[in-house]
Amino acid sequence: MAFNEYGQPVGEALPEWQPRPRPTGATLNGQFCRLVALDAERDFAALFNAYQQAPDGRDWTYLMGERPESLAAMRTHLEKLQANTGLVNLLVLDSRHQTPVGTVALMRIEEASGVLEIGHVNWSPLMKQRSCATEAIFLLLRYTFDELGYRRCEWKCDSLNEPSRQAARRFGFSYEGRFMKALVTKGRNRDTDWFAMTEDRWPAVRTAFEQWLDEENFSADGQQKQRLQAFMP
Numbered sequence: 001m002a003f004n005e006y007g008q009p010v011g012e013a014l015p016e017w018q019p020r021p022r023p024t025g026a027t028l029n030g031q032f033c034r035l036v037a038l039d040a041e042r043d044f045a046a047l048f049n050a051y052q053q054a055p056d057g058r059d060w061t062y063l064m065g066e067r068p069e070s071l072a073a074m075r076t077h078l079e080k081l082q083a084n085t086g087l088v089n090l091l092v093l094d095s096r097h098q099t100p101v102g103t104v105a106l107m108r109i110e111e112a113s114g115v116l117e118i119g120h121v122n123w124s125p126l127m128k129q130r131s132c133a134t135e136a137i138f139l140l141l142r143y144t145f146d147e148l149g150y151r152r153c154e155w156k157c158d159s160l161n162e163p164s165r166q167a168a169r170r171f172g173f174s175y176e177g178r179f180m181k182a183l184v185t186k187g188r189n190r191d192t193d194w195f196a197m198t199e200d201r202w203p204a205v206r207t208a209f210e211q212w213l214d215e216e217n218f219s220a221d222g223q224q225k226q227r228l229q230a231f232m233p
Helices: 040-051 071-083 131-147 162-170 202-213
Strands: 033-037 088-094 099-110 115-123 152-158 174-185 188-198
Touching: 033 131, 040 071, 040 099, 071 099, 088 131, 099 131, 115 131, 131 152, 131 202, 152 162, 162 188, 188 202
Parallel strands: 115 152
Antiparallel strands: 033 088, 088 099, 099 115, 152 188, 174 188
16 A cells, blocks of 8 residues: 555555547457447438337337437437537447447546546347347457556446346446436436446456457357356456
């Protein structure tokens, strides 16, 4: 433990720390998916079709808005995302067909401290329960820690959103606590659960992802043999 000149305990000194670069809409390539900068005008029609594969809007219950039910509404939704300067919005493309299948954002970006959040995770039915959904998160984590050099990546969700809570743990994030009455959204209270991954844990998590992504872990038709959890430390 370190102490200052007054004998008070203080955090570890970081004499060589420098603010990290802000993430951009860089192209991130994987085996099952590719992430590129979102373009509302280019992508709205394909994303509308992808989200309409679901019979109703229940996948949007814990998101900030409801599912757009027209092409015009989808374009407006994506334009609002793009207009938010606090978001780095990314489109997820299925590698096999180069089809838009979902969106995600890097947000709450603090370059000075090397902290950001993976948020606005919005997978269509074309992506759910598929390998590209897991790989997309791996690509974002690798970009955050290995390319940008950030110290911390966060994941937050409605405390009642059990699939998101399970996903955070499956991807190697650690639960840090619940913020009571954190938001009012859609006229409802939201308690928010916080998860995070730090740079010291990332190497072990990266190894787990890489072992899961090894071609030996997939059949000829692309089905996983072991789940990611089997490799997690």
